[in-house]
Amino acid sequence: MIHYIVCDDKSLFRDKIVEVIDRVMMHNNIEYETYLFDRYDKKFLEVINHKTTLKIYILDIEVNGKSGIDIAKLIRKNDIDSMLIFCTAYYKKYEKDMLKSRFLFLDFIDKNGDYAKELEDSITYAINNLRLKKIIRFKNQNIVHTIATNDILYIVRDKDRKCTIQTTDNQIIVNKPLVELKNMLDNRFVYSHRACIVNYDRIIQFDKKNRTILFDNHMGIDLVSSRFHMKDE
Numbered sequence: 001m002i003h004y005i006v007c008d009d010k011s012l013f014r015d016k017i018v019e020v021i022d023r024v025m026m027h028n029n030i031e032y033e034t035y036l037f038d039r040y041d042k043k044f045l046e047v048i049n050h051k052t053t054l055k056i057y058i059l060d061i062e063v064n065g066k067s068g069i070d071i072a073k074l075i076r077k078n079d080i081d082s083m084l085i086f087c088t089a090y091y092k093k094y095e096k097d098m099l100k101s102r103f104l105f106l107d108f109i110d111k112n113g114d115y116a117k118e119l120e121d122s123i124t125y126a127i128n129n130l131r132l133k134k135i136i137r138f139k140n141q142n143i144v145h146t147i148a149t150n151d152i153l154y155i156v157r158d159k160d161r162k163c164t165i166q167t168t169d170n171q172i173i174v175n176k177p178l179v180e181l182k183n184m185l186d187n188r189f190v191y192s193h194r195a196c197i198v199n200y201d202r203i204i205q206f207d208k209k210n211r212t213i214l215f216d217n218h219m220g221i222d223l224v225s226s227r228f229h230m231k232d233e
Contacts, residue, residue, distance in 0.1 A: 007037040008060040055082035083126040140174040157195040196223035
């Protein structure tokens with residue numbers, strides 16, 4: 001799933017950006033969600049600190065006295081993969097600052113020009129680049145799922161042979177064998193149990209005595225066999 005994070009203090013521009021996003025995504029068989037903000041506040045910071053992957057930010061530069069450039073620097077402290085697109089009515093004012101910046105933005109768009117078309121092109125480019133990142137993509141019950149592998153915590157098989165893919169903030173139930181899903185993944189994913197695969201890189205605690213695993217978003221599982229061990233043990 002792609003997460004669009006949009007911040008603009010003008011509702012007219014927010015509505016137009018959503019219209020462009022929906023138009024682009026209409027031609028891409030990918031799940032997506034759009035989060036709208038009119039200021040860089042606590043709720044916005046919670047979204048950028050969330051470990052959800054496949055993010056595309058569409059940001060205004062001047063929002064209620066706060067700088068989108070400063071926000072971009074904050075994003076880049078812990079996130080070098082998300083796409084950053086700026087739309088501003090103050091293009092000339094910030095052009096030199098943007099050229100000197102080091103936070104790797106995708107595009108810098110002037111709202112006074114044909115910004116809707118430029119934004120559509122930028123989003124299309126961003127999607128094509130995100131497809132090159134580590135994802136798994138499969139069809140299940142006529143729904144195409146696109147999941148960033150970094151976003152997967154674990155995959156567990158139930159008694160009905162269905163599998164539940166647990167991501168950072170979502171559950172996806174699919175009619176696929178566990179071994180088939182395992183074969184789609186890289187070597188970060190290991191069996192913690194014959195009915196469970198875990199993302200080794202997302203584990204922050206392994207309780208060997210109680211056979212439990214805690215992930216970096218504080219979710220946990222207890223499907224851990226006696227054979228499972230951490231690499232540094």
